[in-house]
Amino acid sequence: MKKLSFTILISLAICAAVVTLAQPRAVTTPGNTIAITNARIVTVSGATHEKGTIVIRDGKIIAVGPTAPVPTGAKIIPGAGLTVYPGMIDTYTTLGLTEVDAVNATVDTTELGDYNANMKALTAVQPNSELIPVARSNGVTTVLTCPQGGVISGQCAFINLDGWTQEQMKLVAPGALHLVYPRVGFGGRGGGFGGGGNLNSPSEAAKQARDRKVEDLKKKLEAAQEYLKAKAAAANDKTIPVRPVDLGLEALAPFLNGQAPVLIAASGKAEIEGALALADQFKLKLVLYGAESALQVADKIKAKNVPIVLPAVLDLPDKEDSPYDEAFARAAEFHKAGLKVCFSSSDSASDVRLLPYHAGTAAAFGLPKEEALKGVTLYPAQIFGLDKLVGSLETGKIANVVVTDGDLLEHRTRIKYLIINGKLVELANKHTRLYERHKDRQ
C-alpha cells in the first residue's frame, strides 16, 4: 500500500513536472476581426503582394490582396517590413503523443501488436504538451501526428497547434491511416549493438518472414472488405445474420473506400512496388512516406499520381558510398523526376520546429525556393486533401497565419505574430519563460 501510494506520488510529481502551465491563451475572441496591413503577403497559391492587407474574421481569411478593405473595428496589426505566410504543415510527427522520449510514462506513440487500425492518435494528443507551443512559435501551425509501430500503426490526426481540448485542436481526423510496409530485416543495421546480419543478402528465412507479413496484411484488408460487405448486406436484408462487431476491421472502412489517405512507410524498391500494388488491389488513396528509392520506380509512382512525404532532409546518407548530400538533394531529385513531395520533421516530437530548415536545406541543394516553401504549406494540404481548409492565404481558408521579419525558411528569421484558427496565439513557451527567468540572474 505504501509502495502504491509512493508510486502514485511519483507519477503525480512527473505529471506536474511535465504538464505545467503551457496553456495557450487567446488574445482575441473568435468573433473579432484582425487585419494585417501594409505587409508583404506571400499567398503561396497565387501572387505575392509586395504591399497588401489580409483580413481575418471568425477564424477564416475573408480578404487578401493589395487593396483589401479593412473593416471598421478590426484589430490592426501594422505589417510594414513584415511578411505574411500561411502556417507551415508538418506531415509526419508524433507531436502530442510523446513528451519526453526516454520517459515511458509520457510516451503514447506505439500500441502493442501488428494491427491497430482502430487506434486513434487524436485520443492520445495531450493539449497541454510543452512541446506544442515550442513547435508553433517557429511557424508550424498544423501537424499530422502519427501512431507508430506494427504493420498498421493506427490513425494519424491533423491537429492545429492551439486549443484547450483535442476537439478544438482537431483539423481532420483521421488524417490518414499509417501503415508500415513489411520489409526484410537485415539484422545489425543502424543499432549500436552490432548483431550478425549479412548486410548484402538477406537470409531466405528473413525473406520468408517478410512474405508472410505481407500475406497477413492482405488477408487483414480482405477480411475487412468482406466484413464491411457483410455488414452492408445485413443492413439491407434483415434475413442475413449480423456479424459480431470487429472494431479493428470496422476502422478500416474510410480507407478501403478511398475516403481518407493511407500513408505507407516504404523505403526500398521492393516495398514501394509492394505499396503501389496494395493500393491498386484495395483502391487505397496512397501517400508514400520515405520512398528513398523512389527514383528506381519513378514512372510507376508518377503514373499513379502517388505523392511522397519526405522524412528528415537533415539526415545522413543511407550507405557508406552514397553521395554525402544524398538526403539534402533528394527533394530536388524527386522534383526533377516529376514526383510530388512535401516535407516532415519526422524525428522526435521536440524537433517539429526544425521543419523550415528541412525545406530550406533542400532548396540549398537544388530544389527551387518556391517549391521548398510549397512543400511545407500548399503541397501537404493538397496531398492530404486539406487544400480547401489550409495551406495558402486565400479567402475562405482557415486563418492559420504566420507573420515574420524575413524569409520563413531562414534560420535567423523571427516570428512576430502567429494566428491559428483566426486567433492571435501567444509566442511565449517553456523556452522563453525559462529564458526570461534566468537571463539576468545574479
Next chain:
Amino acid sequence: MKKVSVLLFTISLLALTGFAQDREVLIKNATIMTAAKGTIEGGSILIRNGKIVAVDKADKVTASASAKVIDGTGMYVTPGFVDAHSHTALDSVNEGSLSVTAMVKMRDVVNNTDINIYRQLAGGMTTIHQLHGSANAIGGQNNVIKLKWGKPVEEMFLAEAPRTVKFALGENPKRSNFSVPGMARRFPATRMGVEETIREAFTQGREYTAKWDAYEAAKAKGENPLPPRKDLKLEAMADILKGKIDIHAHCYRADEIMMLLRLTEEFGIRVRTLQHTLEGYKVSPEIAKHGASASILPDWWAYKMEAYDAIPFNAAVMTDHGIVVSIHSDSNEHARRFYQEAGKMLKYGNLTEEQALQLVTLNPAKQIRLDNRIGSIEVGKDGDLAIFNGHPFSVYAHPVMTLIEGEVYFDRKQDIERRALLAKEKKDLIEKEKKANVPTQPVQSSPTFIPTLSEEELDDHLHHGKTKKP
C-alpha cells in the same frame, strides 16, 4: 630498418620539393568572416606552406606567380569548423565496464577510413575533439585530429593538442535509460553515487602522487626505497589533479554542474569545459566564477528527462555572462552543418554574427587550447578554411570547398564529377564478382558481438531517421 630508410627518403624528398619552393594558395576577392577581427568584404587570404600569411582587402594581398588561385567572387570564407565534442572516426567510444576508466585512450582507436570524416569536411569541419563516451563517471582520455581525409592517422594528430579526459554526470553514468543485456547493474545508480565515484578517484589519485613523491624524496636522500606499484588509471588521475589533463565533463542539469564545480574546487582544480551543459543558463554566474567554458548542444531538448529544461537561448545567456561557449555535434549528422547550427543561434538572444560564428570556430579552439593555431582567419594561424556559395548562416547556402593547412580536402565540383566514375567502378566490381563464378561457400554463422552502446543510445536520441522506428 626499412621503415627508417623510407622515412629518410621522404624527408629528403620534402627537403628537395618543400624548401625549394613555397607552396602558396590565394583565395581571391571573397567575403571573409574572420571570427576574430570582423568581416572583410572583397578580401583575399594568402596561405604559404599551410599557414595564413596575409588577410586583407584583395588589392593589398599579392601572391607569387606559382600560387594556386581560388576565385572567391560571390563566396564567403569562414575558418574551418572545430567540434569540441565528436565521436567520429573512432572504432569504439565507451569503455563502460568500470565506473572509472581514465587509463584508456581514444588515440588508440582512431579510424581514419570512417566516411564521416569526408562528410564532415563537406560541411566545413576541419578539426575534431574525439571524446570517450559518457557511460561512466570518469571515462577515457580524448584525442584531437584534423580531418585530413586520405592521410595516415599520424598526420591527422596535432602535436600541440592538450591531454584531456572525459567525465560524465547524470542519467548516463547512473544508467537511467538503458541496461546492457547480460550485464549486472553496477555502481553508481544515483547522482550521489556519481559524485562519490569521482571523489574516490580523486582521493586515490592524490594518494598515488603522495606515494611516488615519498619514493622520489627517499631516493633523493640516498635511501634505497621500493618503488610503488605503477597504476595507469591512477597515474591519469594524478595528472588530472596536477592540471596536466583537462576535464571535459558531460553534464545536463544545473545541480550536477554545481556538484562538479564544488568537487573539483575541493581538490584545487578546475573543469576546463562543461560538455552539453543543457542547463548551464541556470547557473551562468557560478560557471563563470569557476572559470569553466561550456560546449553545448544548441537546441536539442526533451529527448530525455534531464534535457527537459534545455533552451535554445543557452548559448546567448552563457555568452552574456562571459563564458566561452561553443556548439558541438555529438553526432555524425549535426557535425556536417555547423554553419546552420550557428545560424540558428542568431534567433535566440542577441548574439552578433561574429559571436555566432565563434561558437563553432574560435571558442571550441580555445576550449581545446589550440586557439593559437586554429579557430580564426588571422596571420600566423593554420590555413584551415571553409568556402561557401552564400552567407554561411543562410539556409540556402552550403560549403563548396574546405581546406586544411592550405590543401583542398573537399571540392564540391570535383565531388560531383567523381560520382559517375564511382558508380561505374562499383558496377564493374559487382559484374566482375558475378562473373568470377565463385563456388558457393557454406553459410558461416555470424561472429558474436559484445554489446557496446553508442552515444545515441545512451542519450536516447536517435538522430534523424536512421535507427528510428518507422
